[in-house]
Amino acid sequence: MTSDAAPSFPTSLGTSAGTSITLLGRDLARDLMGQVGFGELAYWLITLERPTPQQARLFEAVLLGLADHGFTPTAIAARLTYLSAPDAIQGALAAGLLGGGSRFLGVTEDTGRFLAGVLASAGRPPGGEAGWDALAEKAVADRAAAGRLVPGLGHPVHKDGDPRTPRIIAIAHEEGLYGPHLALFEAVGRVHPKVLGKRLPLNGAGVSGAALADLGLPLELLRGVVLLARCAGLLGQIAEEIRRPIANEIYMTVDRNAQYVPPEG
Amino acid sequence: MTSDAAPSFPTSLGTSAGTSITLLGRDLARDLMGQVGFGELAYWLITLERPTPQQARLFEAVLLGLADHGFTPTAIAARLTYLSAPDAIQGALAAGLLGGGSRFLGVTEDTGRFLAGVLASAGRPPGGEAGWDALAEKAVADRAAAGRLVPGLGHPVHKDGDPRTPRIIAIAHEEGLYGPHLALFEAVGRVHPKVLGKRLPLNGAGVSGAALADLGLPLELLRGVVLLARCAGLLGQIAEEIRRPIANEIYMTVDRNAQYVPPEG
Amino acid sequence: MTSDAAPSFPTSLGTSAGTSITLLGRDLARDLMGQVGFGELAYWLITLERPTPQQARLFEAVLLGLADHGFTPTAIAARLTYLSAPDAIQGALAAGLLGGGSRFLGVTEDTGRFLAGVLASAGRPPGGEAGWDALAEKAVADRAAAGRLVPGLGHPVHKDGDPRTPRIIAIAHEEGLYGPHLALFEAVGRVHPKVLGKRLPLNGAGVSGAALADLGLPLELLRGVVLLARCAGLLGQIAEEIRRPIANEIYMTVDRNAQYVPPEG
């Protein structure tokens, strides 16, 4: 703790020396490049464990489902920032990612944490669908009693079902990776109408959180996984903005329709 | 241009309606999730063309080579931001990406633009190694005469050769994707000592720019590709910061060794 | 809600037309520039009310107290980002602001919200120091019982007193702006040792939150006020980085002292 002691900064990620580069304990050029996929590497960087092909497939399916949702506020913010500062594409990407907060991109992590919390409080997972339903019903009821929404339920567009949800569940089954978080999430889908009095769809962001939690990814990084997926989508948005610009027309649409209201009003 | 005309915002990326989601003209859940890799999707989003397996392999090899370089300034900035604002992981990722400017992460795009510019001015590509060498020699000499560095040449650590460079070139050959940008880049590697009077390594960032240009990616998005790669690396850095924090020790190291200098000094 | 209706975007801030520019309902060039200070304008923009000279003085004193704290994690992140991307100073400023999260820069807003919440639950403010002390004691005890820290209490360096605290209180008295939030904050300072068993200083970030709340600023913008103050400080840090760079040495210090730990470790 004195200023004489040289500090030490441990890491298990990248190092380099002379003619070699090591990443995750492997020779980057020889063992990783050309042999490992990008999604696979992202999983490995986050968990320090190389995913099995099964884990990589589920993980990448989640990334694909979250990459782009059209003209979201974050996509628009990235395009407007690119319009203003085309010389600094990093700023446009960063501006897009900064919308990754509680409202639109937080559902994945919120759902993962919610499910993990219920499972932790339950001790060991219940056996059988009836057991899952009972656990889910109590969790939904507790949440409702606290006046809080159940994360992963509901969608502004896909009111009759988000097509990503059954797809993620099917892939998890195919790959032998269907675990307690997905089981509980499906039970929430079955029982919530009884508690809440209305049927809501299990959304794609929520099922993604359940699947990532079943994969064992750290809960505090689930939003980070969404942001990685979104980074690819934002790159697509910026590429399209370059090919066929719309940001200036968005700006003009807002500016043209501005209506001045006196401060006292 | 009047305020009555409803604006129209064209896009070829994501759209959704009722129970379907379309991305890049495909059914997201049925045709993409579980069937397309994440690197593949990123390529597709940028170019609007699905990469062949060969293109995807080269593209992902480039992403792997650029994902993480240990304790770079951007990795440290992301960790310090996470330390300050752990509740907003999007801010830590964004802060890390914002270092993606001219100095450290710009080499890939600079090299791609440099090579493409030389090729464009040359008209049709030369035949044979001697032809490439002549073209490269002129390009290096012009650059040197203008007092500018040749992008893609030199590395602070890998003075005797960056191991990523031969690897990218080998993969491009294996996949039938070795094109004029890589050929010119290799020629730069052969001839520059004659012009500059010293031998410098062809670095990994530079060869990545050449390979991405040969893949046909838009030059103005090459830095964006580097940022996508780096996004995965930054997620790894933040995951490690959570597991084994060092940002506070970095902060303390700087603060402990601060030396006050009067403003007049 | 149909796509035919032209949208309307109301605003009371800036508008312009032909040869005039209006800001906050005033002629920008004639009525504001050269007549209104920058801190004064910031207050006006946030509240839509022009501050009195007294309000402006207290507000600016708060901004000064929060502008720069030396080599904080956010200052270091801004400098490292400037090192990486000197061509995009907006990225360095943004990276610095992104550290304005819960841990280091959130105290001002947390304290304002805490005090406002206690006052709201108390109904009308108590009369006399004994009344304030009773209210504060209950609030501190409730907070401690919930296992939560009392915001605005404690400082890693200024253990025997943060010099900004008495200064802000004195200015508030001088300007006739000492209100219930500051009164409650001072009472917390008096009574907390009885509840917590140790004496902690009332810190400068906390007293700033109390003062801003007494000024009537919206609680959800208090962190924004801190960020504005910090923006000036970060500009100073970047100016110093240009004059006398240290970011590369920080980077080298971390890199030199990296210690590789196998991922399995």
Added chain:
Amino acid sequence: MTSDAAPSFPTSLGTSAGTSITLLGRDLARDLMGQVGFGELAYWLITLERPTPQQARLFEAVLLGLADHGFTPTAIAARLTYLSAPDAIQGALAAGLLGGGSRFLGVTEDTGRFLAGVLASAGRPPGGEAGWDALAEKAVADRAAAGRLVPGLGHPVHKDGDPRTPRIIAIAHEEGLYGPHLALFEAVGRVHPKVLGKRLPLNGAGVSGAALADLGLPLELLRGVVLLARCAGLLGQIAEEIRRPIANEIYMTVDRNAQYVPPEG
């Protein structure tokens, strides 16, 4: 350069110890808070010299002129980011600042650099209006010959004159701070129609760059000064977004008017 030598990080900004805090060599609480304005402090942090009242007035007039321009792309990006992530106001501010690039917010610095470059190449400043006009005419002609725009000329709205321009010039005269950059800028305004064949207004961003350069601020920080001004404006935009939200309507307007174009199209 060995890992044993303790690094040293010099600074002239903030330091603190025990019960005192020093900023810019002054006692923060006693000598600065309550006595120095916020704009004054920003100037001091950037230059390490306390501005005279005259310098502070001109500097703050510039900040006021640049703080908010209504629904600019950056203001819209900040509002959309706040909509997405209201829990992280730092992200909304950062997103807004990230638009501070070459296109919209770069004019101030570009103009300052342009004028300073012309003055440097001219050796000593000319005497008399005719001398300034000759220098300006050559500079405009050189720029036009190189196919580059003259920074600070032209405005999309204020075609017949930007009201900020005469105001900044008048304040500079009033305060005895009218210098060679402003003189050259005014000469550009007089002579450019002869060279360019059309009359364009001297815009407010450009005159701000000239005034800041006359104040002696470092040219590489002029964009930073604009960003500080804009930070206050963005805070106003976010405050208004909280009071009377429009970001969701902007998002809906874009989304409603999306038009899907097949990728092949």
